Amino acid sequence: MEVVKELKDCLHFIFTVQFWRMAVLWTVALVFSYLKLFSSTFLLPKAKYYSRRSLKDCISASAPVTRPVCIITGATSGLGAAAAYALSMEGFYIILAGRSSELLSKVDITSFESILKFKCSLQQWLLDSNMHSSIQLLINNAGILATSCRLTSEGYDKMIATNYIGAFCLTKVLLSLLENSIVPSRVVNVTSFTHWTVRSMQVDRGTMKCFSKSKCYPFAHIYEYSKLCLLLFSYELHRQVAQTEKSHKLSVVAVDPGAVKTNIMREIPSGISQLSYIVLKFLGLLQSPENAVCSILDAALASPEISGVYFFGGNGRTLNSSALSYDVGLSKDLWDTSCNLFRELHRAAKDTSTQA
Numbered sequence: 001m002e003v004v005k006e007l008k009d010c011l012h013f014i015f016t017v018q019f020w021r022m023a024v025l026w027t028v029a030l031v032f033s034y035l036k037l038f039s040s041t042f043l044l045p046k047a048k049y050y051s052r053r054s055l056k057d058c059i060s061a062s063a064p065v066t067r068p069v070c071i072i073t074g075a076t077s078g079l080g081a082a083a084a085y086a087l088s089m090e091g092f093y094i095i096l097a098g099r100s101s102e103l104l105s106k107v108d109i110t111s112f113e114s115i116l117k118f119k120c121s122l123q124q125w126l127l128d129s130n131m132h133s134s135i136q137l138l139i140n141n142a143g144i145l146a147t148s149c150r151l152t153s154e155g156y157d158k159m160i161a162t163n164y165i166g167a168f169c170l171t172k173v174l175l176s177l178l179e180n181s182i183v184p185s186r187v188v189n190v191t192s193f194t195h196w197t198v199r200s201m202q203v204d205r206g207t208m209k210c211f212s213k214s215k216c217y218p219f220a221h222i223y224e225y226s227k228l229c230l231l232l233f234s235y236e237l238h239r240q241v242a243q244t245e246k247s248h249k250l251s252v253v254a255v256d257p258g259a260v261k262t263n264i265m266r267e268i269p270s271g272i273s274q275l276s277y278i279v280l281k282f283l284g285l286l287q288s289p290e291n292a293v294c295s296i297l298d299a300a301l302a303s304p305e306i307s308g309v310y311f312f313g314g315n316g317r318t319l320n321s322s323a324l325s326y327d328v329g330l331s332k333d334l335w336d337t338s339c340n341l342f343r344e345l346h347r348a349a350k351d352t353s354t355q356a
Helices: 002-014 019-045 078-089 113-126 157-177 191-198 206-213 219-242 270-282 289-301 326-353
Strands: 069-073 093-098 136-140 185-190 248-258 310-312
Touching: 002 270, 019 191, 019 219, 019 270, 078 093, 078 136, 078 191, 078 289, 093 270, 113 157, 113 326, 136 157, 136 191, 136 289, 157 185, 157 219, 157 326, 185 219, 185 289, 191 219, 219 248, 248 289, 289 310
Parallel strands: 069 093, 069 136, 136 185, 185 248, 248 310
Antiparallel strands: none
């Protein structure tokens, strides 16, 4: 019976627009990214390579921060777990932010109240540990691919909230700790090649909720949209920071690890997800988390002056992302809309705590 049910689920999924969007457009976007990388590296050598720095190069034994603090979201498995292990080997204190393990800091980035509590707990831990009141690295890695509509407690689409709104809010809440760092600090946003498939977008408060009103939940499009939002946010935060006096301390970069075999496709029928992994492996495009994490390490450990770039392909290589991701007007609209959401959520969280 289970086999029959699985077969029915696969057949039903195949006859959806979202399946073909993923199967065709996402594959094309991934192949296009590698072709673009190949052409910039070999045909038209314009690729920029950024070597990794050692922590010893920027932190002296006499500095107030002798061991930098790194926060990683979505660290229960896959890329987050691989990044945590690799960066701990580099000398970072690692704070894992997730929901499903007793070993992790319990922060639900879809809940603004949870994010505020996380900051309070973090500041208290830094104080109790006699450490400098700052953090040096924030990696916004958390992401989901939900195939059905679900809303957060604040009424936002959960995929948008997890993949973008949560990352924006967590970064805003922790920005003072990043800027307070004596040594250079960095925000790394983990995005995706799927952003290439978005040709136009509307940015307003209602956009974050309107997907849930669709008769057929357009999960593939929402995933692409959320990853483009992360890129627009990365570039706008880079511009915002560059205008402040602390621009020499804080940098912002985006990174695309490519196609990685993780559990992000757990809501896709297993037959379909396994077939996709087989095809990607045959094409030489599928990576394990242990290999794909190299791009994240490149982004995290690049020299402090590197900011506003898009890492892809490993070996310190970068690409230009889609033309839409560099639309300054669009990124400012997204920034303003996100800041309004941030203030709204902040007021709601305060009201809740007051009533409690």
